[in-house]
Amino acid sequence: MQKKKVSRLAAGLLIAQASFLPFSVSNVAANQVAQKSASATHAPARVGQFNVGDQVFVGLPSNTIRDDAFIIGRVTHILDNGDYQLQVMDYVEGHDYGAFCTPVAVSTTSEYGDGWELWQDTRSLRQANLEFVVPRDSVMPYRTGQYHYIERNNTWVVYGRWISDAPILAPERIERARNDAPNYGLEGMTDAFNLAIAHRMAFYENGWGRPYWPYETVPFLNGLLDEVEQILAEDEQIKALFFAKPRDREVLNSSVRNVFLISALDKLVKDSYNQLYEDLSKADAQDVDRLTARLAKLGYEPRR
Known part of the structure; x- marks a missing residue:
């Protein structure tokens, strides 16, 4: 699979998609943009909103966030149905735009009149x-699109820091990301973020202080598994995905909720299981037995 690349102009919009390095925009700047163009941020562009010559941002969101793509272009023509013809200035390389864009031949004679015979590589918009x-x-x-996609990426960064066990990640930061996520089309991350907060509270004092000793985590982990079991009982699709071996990647990636909730459930259950092999001699034996039995039902049998 061809790796996506971001050119110099686009590099200021998204961080490298293979890293968890934070790329933040100040809340003040983001709020100013949101206040000036809230309707454009949260609603589709209306017919007639842009004029020929305007520089615009075209977003192609993905359910994984990491696979988001975008195009920066200048409007050269407005079609009767309201779609826009653009001179492309920049874009995320490596994404296949064949099902999204329609090529139009300009400054040349096209045999078919639509430009398809000239578009030799649908991953390139530079022809x-x-x-x-x-x-x-x-x-x-x-500007609205720029900040919108930066904030989508920042939301993913917060989640990624939790997945990678960042040592300093306050639950309040996760909560803020959860509350802001719907503004960027990521309401499907809500349950995953709730589990992330509960996970931090189970392993760290106040969610970000000293790490608990393994024996101290056992009661909290049983509480975490209460939440896991409730989610699996209420959502048959999530339950089927969680237990499937192998998992159907198409179904898994079909929604933001599926992608992130399955990831969160995997982490919670695996981290709980790993605690069984730490020193739990000071933990309540009944709590340990209960944790062990519940993990077995979730597919994590004790090692022999």
């Missing part, structure tokens, strides 16, 4: 004599 028509609902004002 000469081509402009591209994009759906109007995906087009945002440039």
Whole structure:
């Protein structure tokens, strides 16, 4: 699979997609943009919102966030149905745009008149004599789109820091990411973030202080498994995905909720299981037995 690349102009929009390095925008700046163009941030662009010559941001969100893509372009023509023809200025390389864009031949004679015979690589939008028509609902004002996708990425960074057991990650930071996520089309992360907060509280004093001794975590871990069991009991699709071996990748990646909730459940159960092999001599024996039995029902049998 071809690795995505971000060119110099686009590099200021997203962090490298293979790292967890934070790339933050100040809340003040983000709030100013949101206040000035809230309707554009949370609603599709309306027909007639942009004019020829405007620089715009075209978002292609993904359920994993890491696979988000975008196009930066200048409007050259507005179609009768409200879609926009763009001269592409920048874009995320490595993404296949074939099902999203319609190529239009310009400054040349096209045998078929639509530019498809000139578009030799649907992962590239740099080919000469081509402009591209994009759906109007995906087009945002440039600055609004820029901040929108930065904040999507920042939300993913917070989640990634939890997954990688960042030593200093206050539950309040996770809570803020959870509360902001719906603003960026990520309401499906709510349950995963709730589990992340509960996980931090189970392993760290106040969620970010000293790490608890393994024996201290046992009552908290039983509480975590209460939440895990409730989710599995209430959501048949999540339950089927959790226990499936192997998992159906198409179903797993079909929604933001599936992607992140399964990831969170995996971490909670695996981390709980690993505690069984720490020194639990000071823990309540009945609590340990209960934890062991519940993990076995979740597919984590004690090692022999």
